[in-house]
Amino acid sequence: MIPDTLKQELNQRVAEAVTNREAAVDVMKALQRHYGWLTDEAVLEAAEILRLSPLQVEELATFYEMIYRRPVGRQVIHVCDSISCWSMGGETLLDRFAALLGIEPGATTPDGAFTLLPCCCLGNCGNAPAVMVGERQYGPVLPDDAEALLAELRNTPS
Ligand code: FES
Structure with missing residues (x-):
């Protein structure tokens, strides 16, 4: 309540x-x-x-994609998979996050820190590939940037 x-x-x-x-x-x-x-x-x-x-x-x-009807991690990483981001390597970025987190897209890390979700256009196409965590937009996020972004997020209070 x-x-x-x-x-x-x-x-x-x-x-x-x-x-x-x-x-x-x-x-x-x-x-x-x-x-x-x-x-x-x-x-x-x-x-x-x-x-x-x-x-x-x-x-x-x-x-609404940002409303979760099942438990999620303390931080939810939305990786855009719409056309602009896809054409700029969004799929590779999603795979990179999945590999670094050791989970499949749609899943939550065992420690409950992160959920990784592909999502529709974040309205940040000019900065493709785009990512959103909480209310914050990131982009362009290249696959090689994923590890540093995760480190930043780990040090960010959720
Ligand atoms: S297509 Fe990814 S932010 Fe619009």
Whole structure:
């Protein structure tokens, strides 16, 4: 259960929105920050705050790639696999991250530090191949840059 202060903050966000759906991503992201991922409990809480059905929240959650409906690592590395990044070596970059982390794309490292996910266009095509971790964009990230970026992320509080 989320603290009352967070619930009040989110109710305020919904009250300020033109439609409840407009506030949905903010509400789901806030709950995700609290729980680490959008748990079933969080879906019910989001539904109550947004005055939507749990199914409607579920539909919204599955639409947004940055909302996680299963446990993820403390940091999620999104590697863009859309056309600009793919043409600039994004696939090789994803493979490099996977090799360095010792996991397949879509998986989480055994220590829970990282989840590696391919994703759609991050809107950073001019800096392809692009990567996003949390709210932060990186690019261009070349395969040879992957090890240094992981070292940086390991030293970054999640
Ligand atoms: S295609 Fe990768 S950021 Fe747009």
